[in-house]
Amino acid sequence: MRKCKVENIYTLLGEISKNAKLYIPVDQVNGAKFTEYAEGLTLSNALKTERSIKDFFFPQTENLVDFKVSGKIIEIIDNRSEMEDFVIFGARACDVRSMEILDRVFLSEPVDTYYANRRAHGIIISMACNRPAETCFCSTFGIDASKPAGDIVCYKGENEYVFEGVTEKGKNLLEKLNAVTENGGEDTAKIVQTEIKTILDKLPLKDVKADKFGKDKTDKFFNAPEWKTLSEACLGCGTCTFVCPTCQCYDIKDFNTNSGVKRFRCWDSCMYSDFTRMSAGQPRPTQLERFRQRFMHKLVYYPTNNDGIFGCVGCGRCLSRCPISMNIVKVMKKLGEGDNE
Amino acid sequence: MQKITREILIDKAAFLLSTGVVGSVFGWRAGEFDYDVTPALFTDKTDLKNNFVFGDFCGANVSKYLIKATKNAEEKILVFLKPCDTYSFNQLLTEHRFNREKVYVVGIPCEGMADVRKIKEKAGEGILKISSTEDGVIVDTLYNGTISLKKEDILLERCKNCKSKKHVAYDELIGEDGTVLENDRFDEVAALEAMSPEERFNFWQNELSRCIRCNACRDVCPACTCEKCVFDNPESGVENKAAYNSFEEKMFHIIRAFHVAGRCTDCGECSRVCPQHIPLHLLNRKFIKDINQFYGEYQAGEEVGSRAPLVNYTKEDIEPNDAVNKGDK
Numbered sequence A: 001m002r003k004c005k006v007e008n009i010y011t012l013l014g015e016i017s018k019n020a021k022l023y024i025p026v027d028q029v030n031g032a033k034f035t036e037y038a039e040g041l042t043l044s045n046a047l048k049t050e051r052s053i054k055d056f057f058f059p060q061t062e063n064l065v066d067f068k069v070s071g072k073i074i075e076i077i078d079n080r081s082e083m084e085d086f087v088i089f090g091a092r093a094c095d096v097r098s099m100e101i102l103d104r105v106f107l108s109e110p111v112d113t114y115y116a117n118r119r120a121h122g123i124i125i126s127m128a129c130n131r132p133a134e135t136c137f138c139s140t141f142g143i144d145a146s147k148p149a150g151d152i153v154c155y156k157g158e159n160e161y162v163f164e165g166v167t168e169k170g171k172n173l174l175e176k177l178n179a180v181t182e183n184g185g186e187d188t189a190k191i192v193q194t195e196i197k198t199i200l201d202k203l204p205l206k207d208v209k210a211d212k213f214g215k216d217k218t219d220k221f222f223n224a225p226e227w228k229t230l231s232e233a234c235l236g237c238g239t240c241t242f243v244c245p246t247c248q249c250y251d252i253k254d255f256n257t258n259s260g261v262k263r264f265r266c267w268d269s270c271m272y273s274d275f276t277r278m279s280a281g282q283p284r285p286t287q288l289e290r291f292r293q294r295f296m297h298k299l300v301y302y303p304t305n306n307d308g309i310f311g312c313v314g315c316g317r318c319l320s321r322c323p324i325s326m327n328i329v330k331v332m333k334k335l336g337e338g339d340n341e
Numbered sequence B: 001m002q003k004i005t006r007e008i009l010i011d012k013a014a015f016l017l018s019t020g021v022v023g024s025v026f027g028w029r030a031g032e033f034d035y036d037v038t039p040a041l042f043t044d045k046t047d048l049k050n051n052f053v054f055g056d057f058c059g060a061n062v063s064k065y066l067i068k069a070t071k072n073a074e075e076k077i078l079v080f081l082k083p084c085d086t087y088s089f090n091q092l093l094t095e096h097r098f099n100r101e102k103v104y105v106v107g108i109p110c111e112g113m114a115d116v117r118k119i120k121e122k123a124g125e126g127i128l129k130i131s132s133t134e135d136g137v138i139v140d141t142l143y144n145g146t147i148s149l150k151k152e153d154i155l156l157e158r159c160k161n162c163k164s165k166k167h168v169a170y171d172e173l174i175g176e177d178g179t180v181l182e183n184d185r186f187d188e189v190a191a192l193e194a195m196s197p198e199e200r201f202n203f204w205q206n207e208l209s210r211c212i213r214c215n216a217c218r219d220v221c222p223a224c225t226c227e228k229c230v231f232d233n234p235e236s237g238v239e240n241k242a243a244y245n246s247f248e249e250k251m252f253h254i255i256r257a258f259h260v261a262g263r264c265t266d267c268g269e270c271s272r273v274c275p276q277h278i279p280l281h282l283l284n285r286k287f288i289k290d291i292n293q294f295y296g297e298y299q300a301g302e303e304v305g306s307r308a309p310l311v312n313y314t315k316e317d318i319e320p321n322d323a324v325n326k327g328d329k
């Protein structure tokens, strides 16, 4: 492990930013946001950024390709610029796990080259969660907030930051930082981990269980009467899907530029009335079906298609962002308590 | 903060249910924490007893839900409305959005509702419990011990500038009715008006560029009740999931503000629900302020059937020229 004094963290960040674009969590009007590093910026103390790290790899909108029409010739223009390396500092355990979930979607055949490109160029420095919030329930999905995954894992102790290189990419980057770090820090990391474990035990949602859900449970829950009450107040705003680190549905839109077409990919939401609309209409005609889709996808369909892995990482963003305070924990509890055998 | 308890409302509801006056109850359902309350329809007395809640986090204006709830309801629905909610209720009736006969309104007093975001800002993350006191709340936290917060520091924006404690619609009232209040709700608008066009543009650019187009502001708005919003209709050409630049959303907000002008009661729900904390109420208040100035004081929802100045031609109406000149000042 390598470590650096708390007061030297900005020197270290400055060092990273010499070779790659660096993003760190900074407090903004509406909470912490990953912001491109510049001297003078202060690291946020917030537990989580409002938006997850998903945005870096799968942005809300991106121009996939342009078509230029001249006469009978249609030119296809791939206007992607050369991708530079970038580093995200301070991703939390839940967000890091969410990348595994997104990888299974975008990196399986046919590989999404836009996503793959960003994945190849991105390095994630995760940060153990010193102060989990009441809305956190990552342990439900077997995530250890005291020991996140990531290319490099960082622990913030009272006096020092400790870094552990995990992947090849991470180890290489850490080596480049030898001038601003020194060996050691194992003790600090241990102390931080123990402290975090004590707090995790006190979290109000620590007992939320997902065992009733998972692979092949479609028949059990699809027609559950509880969906009606659960979905009745849902506005269909899709905020939950936007802030969710694992929601990955998108739409492709063509815009006529008169001399051709600009093709965009943009996030879509299963909560919207025009989602997957086909010539025969909307397969999920009311908000009940749309609402059910989101939660069934996380708790049943995704695990069914992905070796039992859940599509939620317990980050709690949908708990704190939903305008009507409906969320996956309420859904799990309600469906779990009902007898849907 | 709230003077009226959930027990009083539950008793009232249980009584109206058992006497057959109503068949269901629209109110608020308790959540996992003290603050995550969800609007809900109750049909069952046990459910009502266990899960109905009324407290400082019942800011949600439930009047718009009546459109959906009354559609298939065979019996009357009891709805508890705070003073500000009754203005939306009337406005919906003015626009014939639901059948008044299907609703039984119990007006309830309100001491102002709390904004959990403000509480989180002050008490930090890790909120275990929030208890109400006479003039504020006490918050038990994981990391900062127990913190008392004063009412004026945690009120929702709209409650800080509460326009009325008077119920403009009800079948029955719990407690004494209040009065229309003096308030400072146009101060912020005046501050915006005092800016140079460039400053103002920057202000809105900064605010609106955060918009993620979730449309929660529209979805919650009691004045936005079109069956199919033009922004959800792929055929309209303006349905907009892919923003061309970060400020394109301004068009949506300006169009929406025009669309609700004269019908917006200033219930403040848009700003309350915006996950990006955009002060949307300022746009609508600018319209209200202008309408007041150009056509005389007008409060949408004050009475059912009133004609908003924008849809009511009179010979005294201000000429466009004068409006422009007046606006310049």
Ligand code: SF4
Pocket: A240, A243, A244, A245, A246, A247, A298, A311, A312, A313, A314, A315, A316, A317, A318, A319, A328
């Ligand atoms: S469903 Fe909610 S808690 Fe789960 S990962 Fe998505 S936003 Fe986080």
Ligand code: SF4
Pocket: A233, A234, A235, A236, A237, A238, A239, A240, A241, A271, A321, A322, A323, A324, A325, A326, A327
């Ligand atoms: S569950 Fe909440 S955040 Fe999600 S679409 Fe419904 S109202 Fe919006």
Ligand code: SF4
Pocket: B210, B211, B212, B213, B214, B215, B216, B217, B218, B273, B274, B275, B276, B277, B278, B280
């Ligand atoms: S609620 Fe906020 S983020 Fe959503 S569309 Fe409205 S202004 Fe934009």
